[in-house]
Amino acid sequence: MALVNILRFFKGRKPMDIALTALVWICAAVTFIALLSIIGHILYMGVGHLSPELFELVYTSDNLSMLPAIITTIQITGLALLIAGPLGIFTGIYLVEYASRGSKFVGLIRIMAETLAGIPSIVYGLFGMLFFVIFLGFGFSIIAGVLTLSIMILPLIMRTTEEALKSVPDSYREGSYGLGAGKLRTVFRIALPSAAPGILAGIILATGRIVGETAALLFTAGSVPRIPENLSDSARTLAVHMYALSSEGLHTSQAYATAVVLLVTVIFLNAVSRLIAKRFTKG
Amino acid sequence: MKFREQGMKAVFLICAASSVVFVFLICLFLFINGIPPMLELGVVNFLTGTNWRPTSTPPSFGLLPMIITSFITTAGALVLGVPVGICTAVFMARVCPKPLYRALKPAIDLLAGIPSVVYGFFGLVIIVPMIRDIFGGRGFSVLAAIVLLSIMILPTVISISEAALRAVPETYYEGALALGSSHIRSAFFVVLPAAKSGILASVVLGMGRALGETMAVVMLAGNQPRIPGSLLEGARSLTANIVLEMAYATDIHRDALVATAIVLFVMILTINLTFSFFIRRGGR
Numbered sequence: 001m002a003l004v005n006i007l008r009f010f011k012g013r014k015p016m017d018i019a020l021t022a023l024v025w026i027c028a029a030v031t032f033i034a035l036l037s038i039i040g041h042i043l044y045m046g047v048g049h050l051s052p053e054l055f056e057l058v059y060t061s062d063n064l065s066m067l068p069a070i071i072t073t074i075q076i077t078g079l080a081l082l083i084a085g086p087l088g089i090f091t092g093i094y095l096v097e098y099a100s101r102g103s104k105f106v107g108l109i110r111i112m113a114e115t116l117a118g119i120p121s122i123v124y125g126l127f128g129m130l131f132f133v134i135f136l137g138f139g140f141s142i143i144a145g146v147l148t149l150s151i152m153i154l155p156l157i158m159r160t161t162e163e164a165l166k167s168v169p170d171s172y173r174e175g176s177y178g179l180g181a182g183k184l185r186t187v188f189r190i191a192l193p194s195a196a197p198g199i200l201a202g203i204i205l206a207t208g209r210i211v212g213e214t215a216a217l218l219f220t221a222g223s224v225p226r227i228p229e230n231l232s233d234s235a236r237t238l239a240v241h242m243y244a245l246s247s248e249g250l251h252t253s254q255a256y257a258t259a260v261v262l263l264v265t266v267i268f269l270n271a272v273s274r275l276i277a278k279r280f281t282k283g
Numbered sequence: 284m285k286f287r288e289q290g291m292k293a294v295f296l297i298c299a300a301s302s303v304v305f306v307f308l309i310c311l312f313l314f315i316n317g318i319p320p321m322l323e324l325g326v327v328n329f330l331t332g333t334n335w336r337p338t339s340t341p342p343s344f345g346l347l348p349m350i351i352t353s354f355i356t357t358a359g360a361l362v363l364g365v366p367v368g369i370c371t372a373v374f375m376a377r378v379c380p381k382p383l384y385r386a387l388k389p390a391i392d393l394l395a396g397i398p399s400v401v402y403g404f405f406g407l408v409i410i411v412p413m414i415r416d417i418f419g420g421r422g423f424s425v426l427a428a429i430v431l432l433s434i435m436i437l438p439t440v441i442s443i444s445e446a447a448l449r450a451v452p453e454t455y456y457e458g459a460l461a462l463g464s465s466h467i468r469s470a471f472f473v474v475l476p477a478a479k480s481g482i483l484a485s486v487v488l489g490m491g492r493a494l495g496e497t498m499a500v501v502m503l504a505g506n507q508p509r510i511p512g513s514l515l516e517g518a519r520s521l522t523a524n525i526v527l528e529m530a531y532a533t534d535i536h537r538d539a540l541v542a543t544a545i546v547l548f549v550m551i552l553t554i555n556l557t558f559s560f561f562i563r564r565g566g567r
Contacts, residue, residue: 121497212396
């Protein structure tokens, strides 16, 4: 009987239409159920495991504190952005404001950026180890990790800067030239401020990428669980900390708690990036 | 004044050239460290050998099991993830009611931002036990890695496919409607084919992500260096091979791992170049 009712409901619609509509709804449902189950599971299981001893200043094998890892993460993120930020933004400025359209050099840089963007993080990690750790003799250190990550996030910052600058109308620049400003002044006073929200959104995405990175850091920054005192100390970020905890297989509850902190950070960064981008399209 | 203009222009140029330098450095250091041992072991032996015993005497370095495993996990993730991803993209671009869209769009961005180690942990506590319960065995298997990777490539496939679908001129859709096609048929048989180069791009990027993923695969796939006999057996991908042994590898063993990275690097480069070749030809 139920089948008859369902058939009656779909009367007049072609079976193919019904099947296709059902298909897209089901696929969308699968996607979002997967996402919700990951976030829901981690938060539900993990929040209860967040205890004060996980946030003690000194890591011991008893408390498994994640605070040193959090501080390391902040330091590494800040330093990597300090290097890759100007480099990526200046590259974007060159590509949009200075290079002549369709020049060979621009084509070359674009291919190189695509190549960099496609390289897996473990290959970055290996390169960082061969170049920074061994060849330049930095040893396992946060500076080796920072430099490796800077190269890794460079294409992301470059591309978002390029897109943001491209979306600034040419009339802005023409107006600036018309008022007698030079090229440099036009770039820094007119083009860059107009593109700032787009660039910022890209930088926040890059931050998220650094916070979540593990493979590129294992063999560059290493995995010593303490607060680094200087750039040549080895230290682990939160993601590396989490890998260490879960690969040992004995510290599931601490791993859950670390996952919560990582996940909340990523959710927060995504929200901020979205907010900035939205203000950008409105203004 | 003139000096400052020219000076800053030079600074911008140098920054722009840096990415060329980085790619050069990466190639240089990988090849210097990885090519000589590859030649020493014999390129064919290295790529087609089936035994990976780096610590036995004499050691043997056969990469074929890892190449096959990387191929299987990537292909599996595409088979599971791409149809779901494309259908979700059609849903997002053409079917989804607006209020729902405002909630779902950030969710997809979030899916892209979740760290791979968190994905891996989720797989460890959910997917592995699930496979153990349903199929038996230890659960650490190629299948577990495939299931997780198919989820991980979803955001890439969805967001790029959706952008491609939205870039199709509205007149295509309206023309199909005017010829008597229904809403969903127009979306599937007119808009979707028109967006095929963008959708192909999303698949290629998804492939790159699956092939290059390290942590999630290491945590789920079991990591035995052998050719998996079935999807339920454990196996080791190229990425996992590097991460598992790099910490203690020395001499020729270490160089063999760098050579592993070269194989991975060349595979991904080939995929990307083939893809941009097709895009350029399609654009003509």
